[in-house]
Amino acid sequence: MSTGTGTGTNQGRHMMNDTPLTTPVTRRGLLLGGAALAGLSLSGCGGGKSAQDAAGGAQSKATFGGAYTGPAITLSYWNGFTGGDGPFMKKMVSEFMAANPKIKITENTVEWAQYYQRMPAAVTAGKGPDVGAMHLDQLATNAARKIIVPVDELAKSLGLAEADFTKDVWQAGIYKDARYGIPLDVHSLGMYMNTDQTKKAGIDAAPTDKASYDEFLAKLKQSGVQDPFWMPSKWPAHLMFLSLLWQNGGTPYADDGSKATFDSDAGVQALAWMVEVISKGYSPKNVAQDSQYVAFKNKKLSVTWDGIWQINDLKAAKLPFELAPLPTIGSQPAAWANSHNFYITKQATQDDNKYQAAQTFIDWMSKKSAEWAGAGMIPARKSVRETADVTDSTQGPIAKQIDNLRFLPPIPGLGDAQAQTLEIAVADAVLGKRKPDQALKEEAAKATKLMEANRKKYGA
Known part of the structure; x- marks a missing residue:
């Protein structure tokens, strides 16, 4: 949730x-x-x-x-x-x-x-x-x-x-x-870009897909930004994962609340890409919760994915920025909302x-x-x-x-199940504690058990 x-x-x-x-x-x-x-x-x-x-x-x-x-x-x-x-x-x-x-x-x-x-x-x-x-x-x-x-x-x-x-x-x-x-x-989530830094890197348009986003990050790094896009392990990491899961054609849960489905191939691809951002050198390891937003606000990185609720805060900070939809890393555009x-x-x-x-x-x-x-x-x-x-x-x-x-489906108790499973899988994979497929498979099994209990508790 x-x-x-x-x-x-x-x-x-x-x-x-x-x-x-x-x-x-x-x-x-x-x-x-x-x-x-x-x-x-x-x-x-x-x-x-x-x-x-x-x-x-x-x-x-x-x-x-x-x-x-x-x-x-x-x-x-x-x-x-x-x-x-x-x-x-x-x-x-x-x-x-x-x-x-x-x-x-x-x-x-x-x-x-x-x-x-x-x-x-x-x-x-x-x-x-x-x-x-x-x-x-x-x-x-x-x-x-x-x-x-x-x-x-x-x-x-x-x-x-x-x-x-x-x-x-x-x-x-x-x-x-x-x-x-x-x-x-x-x-929803959106992509915030520091326009001073993108102009310096010779970028004049927001990236829209996986190839252009990779090129976008490479240009920023070449322009002198050591870590242009910080990948968090916690908030809003799970919202990024959900967005990428949907982009890959997957769904996180069955609509009837009977089971978790975020361990599909679509989910593995989504989480693997998040880990790849770090391995390619675009993000430091072990990014603390919310530090990616603070760093963006303080002009230490060039791009971040965060909620549109940040707009007025960034304006108040007088940060030169542009907001654009998330790039389509998968096969279809999608973003958590x-x-x-x-x-x-x-x-x-x-x-x-x-x-x-x-x-x-x-x-x-x-x-x-x-x-x-x-x-x-x-x-x-x-x-x-x-x-x-x-x-x-x-x-x-x-x-x-x-x-x-x-949007997540209207399933009673889903927030509890997600916090105890999906979020942990994402964090462990991003931190290198478990491989994406292993983390998702193990946590999806736990999530399904919690969801089954919730169906009995709240009435299927």
Whole structure:
């Protein structure tokens, strides 16, 4: 599971964090948070078509009627937008309250790792969020635990349909025939290049495939950059691996959550290429987590693969850079991606006014997704994504490639299994502890066992 992602060293910034831009654990924090969440006890399985059924009882009969007409009310809103995206979200919340004076929003911004650990228990105790933002790959787990409730009626009233979203983003918000998330954005890996260094090397265009990328790195090295592209063993190494796996035509897991498939030939090819980058002398060995991003930010390397949530941080650092889609190292373009979704908790359904106000909040926020693009994200809605404000933005080249972005399947508990297996396989291979094929085969077998246990735990 991932990501986002406000997400650490910024990396965590986007998808998950609340620490200074130079703190290197945030990104990884989301994964740990997801793992912790997956290990919590189940309060129930399944997901009905109505919020009432999913919440464990018919507490609320309120349906969304557009503008909120009830008495003055306070909503608790939780999110993890603690990086460069944080100020944009706070501004939007303030604008919402100005436009909806009867609804007061108390915003709780928590580092994503802590967020996913604390939120389920807080909701169960009636002290959690009424409404919140969550990563797409967390929806199924929280739906299975009946922490969040279906939002089918809200999606219908908003006029949302699959035609205005990519299929993967739309479908991944559905668990057991009910929708649990309203998509706000899409965020993915991209390729950042230091334009001062590429110009010095005589490079005038971003590489697009394996051959041109190899030539690209060779030219940078010849120009005097000793290690132009640092290969990490940890975050975001597993996201790079997933991107390359998809590029080679593979899939990491069976869609039904029955087994891990990342040890295929496609997976071996992907991980072997990551190791090859080091053996060819383009990257130092034993790159510490997040140090590749810090080094890029400090102009010590020429190119790095990281999330688009880094855009505003790099702009603030006044680094001369260009963002482009990942080169197609395999046979087809692909890149790992995730999405922030709005959700409503079972806590909110116990009060008709809160339930109505929560839907009003999501409605307003969804319609303002163009403004959210200022945080460096890609609007989830096609109708917004294809406007000039987005296509001409820094993330525009990624937005234009959205059909090539790939998402993990909606499988409860997947984050836990992945953190304990796939990520370890990637790290061991990159560090030279195990051969790529051996590491992937052994960890995929472990992942399958964990996934089988999760199917029993969460209900197949």
